[in-house]
Amino acid sequence: MRFVTHRPIDVLGLLTTVTGPELGGTVLFVGSVRRGDGDGPVEAIEYSAYEDMLEAEFEKIMAEAAAQWPGSRVAGMHRVGRVPVGESSVAIAAAAPHRADAFAACRYAIEEAKKRLPVWKKEIFEDGSAAWREGDQPEAGIKPKIA
């Protein structure tokens, strides 16, 4: 399944890709575009991405989660393009035999995704203006993960 989508995210569809008869706990995280409290009311966010790297990096994150929480399953989707306020931009589903591991794997995947995925956002304000909204630049850069 591809991680990047240009269409609205089917969160329930995503959930069904990780559930299974041996997995007693499933956690779903959904991140949505909010009106914001910065430079004015936001109407939408225009997401752009380095799509090939996004796929490769999320594959790594899923493999890391599977190694840390054996028996767990993680899947995710990130929407790119224009995402209106209230709609989902990212979703991560994690299932594990027990709930503690499902929560931990889901938390790991979304936190690593925020730190490592090559995605950028431009806020589109209600008055039609737009501005890049960037994260903090890690001083040392992002170290490659040794597989």
Add this chain to the structure above:
Amino acid sequence: MHLPKALSSATTVTVTVRAFARYAEILGLEETKLELAEPATVGDAVKLLRKSVPNGHLLPERPLVAVNLEHVLVEAPLRNGDELALLPPLAGG
């Protein structure tokens, strides 16, 4: 757009440079080829871009960078045919 060679001597490596989001706007390009003297690092490529592309000086000296789809530090070596990506501070989610 082809940029001038860093040096005309010795062996060189040619890499594809891709710029994203705000960096693509600053540099006015999404993709270019760069020829560098061997041995070359990501930092050498950034230095050359900062010097030779209009508005290149607006790039940080140590931007986030990836080579062949992997995060690397600017000290990483570049080999012929590599794809170097210049990544503005990430903002996924």
